[in-house]
Amino acid sequence: MTGQPVLDVRGVTKTYGMGETEVQALRGMSLTVRRGEYLAIMGSSGSGKSTLMNILGCLDIPTSGRYLLDGVDVSRLTDRQLALVRNRRIGFVFQAFNLIPRTSALSNVELPLAYAGMKAAERRRRAMAALSMVGLADRARHEPNQLSGGQQQRVAVARALVTAPALVLADEPTGNLDTHSSAEVLAVLDRLNRSGRTIVLITHEADVAAHAKRLIRLVDGQIVEDTR
Numbered sequence: 001m002t003g004q005p006v007l008d009v010r011g012v013t014k015t016y017g018m019g020e021t022e023v024q025a026l027r028g029m030s031l032t033v034r035r036g037e038y039l040a041i042m043g044s045s046g047s048g049k050s051t052l053m054n055i056l057g058c059l060d061i062p063t064s065g066r067y068l069l070d071g072v073d074v075s076r077l078t079d080r081q082l083a084l085v086r087n088r089r090i091g092f093v094f095q096a097f098n099l100i101p102r103t104s105a106l107s108n109v110e111l112p113l114a115y116a117g118m119k120a121a122e123r124r125r126r127a128m129a130a131l132s133m134v135g136l137a138d139r140a141r142h143e144p145n146q147l148s149g150g151q152q153q154r155v156a157v158a159r160a161l162v163t164a165p166a167l168v169l170a171d172e173p174t175g176n177l178d179t180h181s182s183a184e185v186l187a188v189l190d191r192l193n194r195s196g197r198t199i200v201l202i203t204h205e206a207d208v209a210a211h212a213k214r215l216i217r218l219v220d221g222q223i224v225e226d227t228r
Helices: 049-056 079-089 105-115 120-133 149-161 179-194
Strands: 007-016 023-033 038-042 064-069 090-093 167-171 199-202 214-219 222-227
Touching: 007 049, 023 049, 023 222, 038 049, 038 179, 049 064, 049 167, 049 199, 079 090, 090 149, 105 120, 105 149, 120 149, 149 167, 149 179, 167 179, 179 199
Parallel strands: 038 199, 038 214, 090 167, 167 199
Antiparallel strands: 007 023, 007 064, 214 222
């Protein structure tokens, strides 16, 4: 795993509130993730896990320290530039599938490309390729309510992949799924990582984290364990 890191977090802190109500969510955190890594971040409620995910996903910025995503220092970007980075460099998979109802799987997957202004024919081609990657090409015309929970989450994974992002960020991706559907979604993430995708998985479930090749554990806004 050579070349510049996909994620380079240097001495990042995040503080909420002021004075007596001040909360230090992250306390000088440093973390490097190389291209092609499969990383799980674990921690109990209040460990800083959600704060770290928001910063990695460019949904929030650090109070101090630097965060470079694919070589870009995101702590210096405007809101508009951050939105562009989120759309092009990060593929999000959330616990709630966040699919648009009464809209086909194909149209849901095309959405980030539509925001980026891509022409319809090219959008469709890339969205079909992404659905094929998650084993759902035959469900392209189905709407979310015609799909199982596991299939809906795989559509969400396809949508995360369609922009060819530097990073796939999955926040509790199996949190709403039964055992069988969870296994389906994790098998897709495993396969994507084998094909070279960089995946950061945020979870509180040890059996989900076990799919990753590296585990980071947070306590009180600090990394207390980093094992491969």
